Amino acid sequence: xxxxxxxxxxxxxxxxxxxxxxxxxxxxxxxxxxxxxxxxxxxxxxxxxxxxxxxxxxxxxxxxxxxxxxxxxxxxxxxxxxxxxxxxxxxxxxxxxxxxxxxxxxxxxxxxxxxxxxxxxxxxxxxxxxxxxxxxxxxxxxxxxxxxxxxxxxxxxxxxxxxxxxxxxxxxxxxxxxxxxxxxxxxxxxxxxxxxxxxxxxxxxxxxxxxxxxxxxxxxxxxxxxxxxxxxxxxxxxxxxxxxxxxxxxxxxxxxxxxxxxxxxxxxxxxxxxxxxxxxxxxxxxxxxxxxxxxxxxxxxxxxxxxxxxxxxxxxxxxxxxxxxxxxxxxxxxxxxxxxxxxxxxxxxxxxxxxxxxxxxxx
Amino acid sequence: xxxxxxxxxxxxxxxxxxxxxxxxxxxxxxxxxxxxxxxxxxxxxxxxxxxxxxxxxxxxxxxxxxxxxxxxxxxxxxxxxxxxxxxxxxxxxxxxxxxxxxxxxxxxxxxxxxxxxxxxxxxxxxxxxxxxxxxxxxxxxxxxxxxxxxxxxxxxxxxxxxxxxxxxxxxxxxxxxxxxxxxxxxxxxxxxxxxxxxxxxxxxxxxxxxxxxxxxxxxxxxxxxxxxxxxxx
Numbered sequence: 001x002x003x004x005x006x007x008x009x010x011x012x013x014x015x016x017x018x019x020x021x022x023x024x025x026x027x028x029x030x031x032x033x034x035x036x037x038x039x040x041x042x043x044x045x046x047x048x049x050x051x052x053x054x055x056x057x058x059x060x061x062x063x064x065x066x067x068x069x070x071x072x073x074x075x076x077x078x079x080x081x082x083x084x085x086x087x088x089x090x091x092x093x094x095x096x097x098x099x100x101x102x103x104x105x106x107x108x109x110x111x112x113x114x115x116x117x118x119x120x121x122x123x124x125x126x127x128x129x130x131x132x133x134x135x136x137x138x139x140x141x142x143x144x145x146x147x148x149x150x151x152x153x154x155x156x157x158x159x160x161x162x163x164x165x166x167x168x169x170x171x172x173x174x175x176x177x178x179x180x181x182x183x184x185x186x187x188x189x190x191x192x193x194x195x196x197x198x199x200x201x202x203x204x205x206x207x208x209x210x211x212x213x214x215x216x217x218x219x220x221x222x223x224x225x226x227x228x229x230x231x232x233x234x235x236x237x238x239x240x241x242x243x244x245x246x247x248x249x250x251x252x253x254x255x256x257x258x259x260x261x262x263x264x265x266x267x268x269x270x271x272x273x274x275x276x277x278x279x280x281x282x283x284x285x286x287x288x289x290x291x292x293x294x295x296x297x298x299x300x301x302x303x304x305x306x307x308x309x310x311x312x313x314x315x316x317x318x319x320x321x322x323x324x325x326x327x328x329x330x331x332x333x334x335x336x337x338x339x340x341x342x343x344x345x346x347x348x349x350x351x352x353x354x355x356x357x358x359x360x361x362x363x
Numbered sequence: 364x365x366x367x368x369x370x371x372x373x374x375x376x377x378x379x380x381x382x383x384x385x386x387x388x389x390x391x392x393x394x395x396x397x398x399x400x401x402x403x404x405x406x407x408x409x410x411x412x413x414x415x416x417x418x419x420x421x422x423x424x425x426x427x428x429x430x431x432x433x434x435x436x437x438x439x440x441x442x443x444x445x446x447x448x449x450x451x452x453x454x455x456x457x458x459x460x461x462x463x464x465x466x467x468x469x470x471x472x473x474x475x476x477x478x479x480x481x482x483x484x485x486x487x488x489x490x491x492x493x494x495x496x497x498x499x500x501x502x503x504x505x506x507x508x509x510x511x512x513x514x515x516x517x518x519x520x521x522x523x524x525x526x527x528x529x530x531x532x533x534x535x536x537x538x539x540x541x542x543x544x545x546x547x548x549x550x551x552x553x554x555x556x557x558x559x560x561x562x563x564x565x566x567x568x569x570x571x572x573x574x575x576x577x578x579x580x581x582x583x584x585x586x587x588x589x590x591x592x593x594x595x596x
Contacts, residue, residue, distance in 0.1 A: 002465075002472035003458065010460035010504070274456045275469070277417060278520070279445025281438075284473045355441075356417045358456055359408055359532060 003275075004292035007268075018260045019300040025253040026304020026335055027311065029246060034312050034327040036242040038320030043235035046113065046170035046177040048225065050123050052202035054211055055228040056082060056091070057221045067221040068231045069096055069173075074198040074220070081218035082201055087209025092116050092123055093198030095185035098175055101142060102155040108145035110138075111172040112156065114185020114198070123202055124179055128167050131180050136161035139169035139176035156180075157188040173234045246331075253335050258342025261293050265346040269353050276355035285350050293343030294336075301332045301339075365391040365414055365528055365560045370423030372409055372583075383409035384420065385583035389562075391576070393527070396554045396561040398571055401580035407564045408532065410580065414562055415448050415530040416440040428527040428560075445470065449521030449559070451531040451550075455513040457505040463516045464488050464501040467523045491519040495549060511542040518549060522557070529554065531563040535570070543567060 008015050047055070057067030058074055074093060082091035095114030100107045115123045115130065124130055124137070131137050136154060138146075143166040148154060152163045161180060170177045180188075182198065189196045203222070205211065211222045223231065230236045265272075272285060305328055312323040372384040383406045391397045401407050412418040413425060416432050417440070425432040428447035435443065444450070457466050465472075467488035472481070492501055495515040505513055514534055521529060531550060535543030547570045554561040563574070571577050577588045 007460040271458045278470055279441050280473050356412055359412055
C-alpha cells in the first residue's frame with residue numbers, strides 16, 4: 001500500500017471522482033434495494049406473517065401451471081381432506097379479498113382476511129386478540145384514513161363491523177390487511193356477488209406429512225411460504241423487474257470500477273515497469289493495486305451507505321422503504337466484492353508490464 | 364564484477380531476425396567504470412538489459428555479482444536485480460506521486476517492513492540523498508526538482524540496495540554539459556567509494572577520458588578502445 005496511498009493523495013481529484021461515482025452507485029443500489037424490500041413487504045408481509053408451513057391453493061385452472069391467490073377457492077371438503085391427513089397439525093381456512101372499507105363519507109382500500117372464528121386465531125399477528133362475529137381488526141393506515149379507532153363502526157359490502165382493535169399494518173398486495181371472522185368474510189363475499197368458503201388454507205405440518213399426496217387427494221396445489229408469494233400477482237410482476245434493475249446496477253458498478261482502474265493502471269504502466277526493473281515482486285505490486293481499489297471502494301461505498309441511510313430515513317414516510325442491515329449492508333458488501341472483481345481486471349497491465357520498457361531497450 | 368562472455372542476443376523484427384548483441388564479451392572489475400559508446404540502434408541498451416538481468420541472451424555466459432544469470436526464472440532474475448544490481452535510467456523514471464525520500468524507500472516499503480526497519484530505511488535514504496547533494500530536498504516530488512536533481516535522485520535510488528553492480532543508461536542525455544559533468548563525477552566517486560562494477564552507456568564523448576575502460580558498439584559487435592583514442596574518434 002506504500003505507493004497506493006501516495007498515489008491517492010497525489011491524484012486526489014481523480015480518486016475523489018471515482019469515489020463519488022462509487023458512492024452514487026451505492027446510493028442507487030441501496031435506495032433501490034430498500035425500495036424493493038419495502039414494496040415486497042407491502043405485498044407479502046401478511047402472508048409471511050401467517051406462520052404456515054405451506055399455503056394450500058385450489059388446483060390451478062386447466063392450462064395454468066401455477067396457482068394464484070386471485071383465482072384460488074377452497075371448499076370445506078378440501079379443508080377436511082387436509083385436516084384429516086396424516087402429519088397435518090392444523091389446516092386453517094383463510095379468506096382473502098380486496099375491497100374498500102367505509103366509515104361515513106370516508107373510504108379506504110383494504111385487504112380482508114377472514115379467519116376461522118372457531119380457531120385460535122393463530123393466523124393473526126402474535127398478541128392480537130382475534131375478532132368475534134361482527135368485529136374487525138384494522139391496520140393503523142386504514143384506521144387513520146377512515147378516521148376511526150377502536151369501538152367505531154366500518155362498512156364492508158354492506159356489513160357493519162365494529163372495530164375491535166387497531167394494530168400495526170400487515171400488507172397484502174399493497175393493501176393494509178383488515179381481519180374479520182371467516183363467516184363474516186363469507187357473508188361479505190356473498191353480498192358482493194362472489195360467494196366463497198375460503199381462498200387458501202394455512203397448514204402446519206409435521207415431518208411425517210406428504211403434501212404432494214394430500215394435494216392429489218384434495219385436488220389442491222400447496223406451496224411453501226416463499227414460493228407461495230409468487231402467487232400474489234402484484235408481487236410477481238414487481239419483484240422481477242426490480243431485482244433485474246438491482247442486478248444490472250451491480251453489473252454496471254463492476255464495469256465502471258473495473259474500467260476506471262484499468263485506465264488508471266494502464267497510465268501507471270511505465271511506473272510499474274520501473275518498479276519491476278528495480279526488482280519489485282509482481283505479487284507486491286498486485287497487492288498494492290488491489291489495496292488501492294479497496295480503499296477507494298470502502299470510501300465510496302461508506303459515503304454511499306451513509307447517504308442512503310439519510311435518504312431512507314427521509315423517504316421512509318413517503319414511500320415503502322425498508323432500512324435494515326439486509327438492505328444497506330448486503331448491497332454495500334456486494335458492491336465491494338464486485339468492485340474488487342472489476343479492479344482485478346485492471347491487474348492485467350500490472351502482470352504484463354515489461355521491466356525492459358523502463359530501460360527503453362528493444363525486444 | 365560483471366562478466367559477459369561471447370554473448371549473443373537476437374530478437375524478431377517482422378519476418379527477419381535482428382542480432383542486437385553479437386558475440387560480445389566484457390569484464391567490469393569492482394571499483395571500476397566501463398563506458399560503452401555507439402550510434403543509436405547499435406545494441407548498447409540491449410547489452411545493458413542483458414547485464415541487468417532484464418533479458419536473457421540466446422547464447423553465451425553472463426555473471427553479475429557472482430551470479431550466473433543464464434537460465435534464471437523471471438522471479439529469480441527479479442531477485443538478482445533487487446539484491447545486487449542498481450539501475451540508473453536514462454530518463455530519471457521517478458514516480459510522480461512519491462517524494463525524493465519515498466523514491467528511495469519504495470523498494471523496501473513494498474516488501475513490507477517492521478517499524479524499526481522502516482526507520483532504518485528512511486535514515487539510509489536520507490543519507491544517500493545527502494551524499495548526492497540533495498539534503499533538504501527529501502520531501503520534494505519530481506515536478507519540484509530540476510533535471511539534474513531528478514537524475515541525482517535516480518542515482519541515489521539505484522544505490523539504495525547497496526548494489527555490487529551499477530548499470531547506468533545515458534545519465535547525462537537530458538542535462539546541459541556542466542550538469543552532465545557533475546553527474547559523471549558523482550557516478551565516478553560512488554563507483555570508487557563503494558567498489559561497484561559500473562557499466563555506463565553514453566553518447567557524450569567528453570566524459571570518456573575519465574573512464575577506466577571504453578568499448579565501442581557497432582551493429583551489436585563490441586570492440587575495445589583506448590579512452591583517449593575514443594575521444595579523438
